[in-house]
Amino acid sequence: MIYYLPKNYKFKRINDAGSKARIDIERTMDLLGYIPTGKHKAISKNRLIHFIQTLITVVQMPMYIKKGDILILQYPVKYYRLLCFLVHLRKAEVITIIHDLECFRKKRNSVRKEIELMNMSDAIICHNPTMNKWLCDNGFKGYNGKGILVTLNVFDFLSDSQCTDKQKRWPSHSITYAGQLAPIKNKFLYEIGSYIENYTMNVYGKGFDKSIATCPEKFDIKGFMLPDKLISCAEGDFGLVWDGGDINSCDGNWGEYLKINTPHKVSLYIRCGLPIIIWRKAAMAQFVEENEIGICVDSLKDINNIYKNITKDEYVKMCDNVLRISYRLSEGWYCKTAISEASSRLKEL
The missing domain is CATH 3.40.50.2000 (Glycogen Phosphorylase B;)
Incomplete structure (x- = not known):
């Protein structure tokens, strides 16, 4: 089975570009029949409630996962190292979809620490060929040592709205x-x-x-x-x-x-x-x-x-x-294609 960890969203950031990208990927995974390991698209206005909801989602996750399953994480995510550890403890595998690399965006991580975190995952879905090469050059091998890297190319953008004829x-x-x-x-x-x-x-x-x-x-x-x-x-x-x-x-x-x-x-x-x-x-x-x-x-x-x-x-x-x-x-084609490739390569091992 393939599962994904649902994100708990802060109310004031629900319309941000970052939240839109994550929500669209969750919607695409729903369409693919993947199962959320917790409450779907929880939204909180209070910081304490947000913290508690996130913690509950992490604690509940191992109850879903069994040997041979796959858990999809959207990175960065709180308790990433712990989540990967718990999945591997259950003899399951992790696919990580990268949204941001903290060593670039906010300088929160060193390059070494970022790669250490990425190596907790069995497969990575990264943004583009340049990011793919950067991960390889800086030592990404993956938890299984196979260095499975899949390129997304561009983020999907789900919406029923139609544009005007430019x-x-x-x-x-x-x-x-x-x-x-x-x-x-x-x-x-x-x-x-x-x-x-x-x-x-x-x-x-x-x-x-x-x-x-x-x-x-x-x-x-x-x-x-x-x-x-x-x-x-x-x-x-x-x-x-x-x-x-x-x-x-x-x-x-x-x-x-x-x-x-x-x-x-x-x-x-x-x-x-x-x-x-x-x-x-x-x-x-x-x-x-x-x-x-x-x-x-x-x-x-x-x-x-x-x-x-x-x-x-x-x-x-x-x-x-x-x-x-x-x-x-609009159809989630790029996400579907990348996840399909990553999961297929894991099954081949």
């Missing part, structure tokens, strides 16, 4: 940027106005202060929208994937993380029907190029040239490819 409005001369807009991660937004020549920026989210941005007239602040609504009404020609404070490259810790990470906003833009503009050194640049769903740039200054050089036919082709990938995301 081809009919080309060119609207507008770029969409969506997400958490804290200056620490998105400082470039305050500088990009000086370099915009032939388009405007549609900004979706909370935390951006247009009044202190250069050339504020270049921004159209749309505010925060829940994913289902954003999919159905997002405006613009492209969705931008960029982090940090520099116009010419994605700098700092956020830029380094973009070199290995698969941002959830890539999936959001695809579901919105938006071709993607992404930093050429980002890990997801390869996926964008191979699937012909957008354009890779070295600098944000290059966006002006996109409107000068791209033809209507080229844009229509990108949009068609985006819709093809969007359908897969």
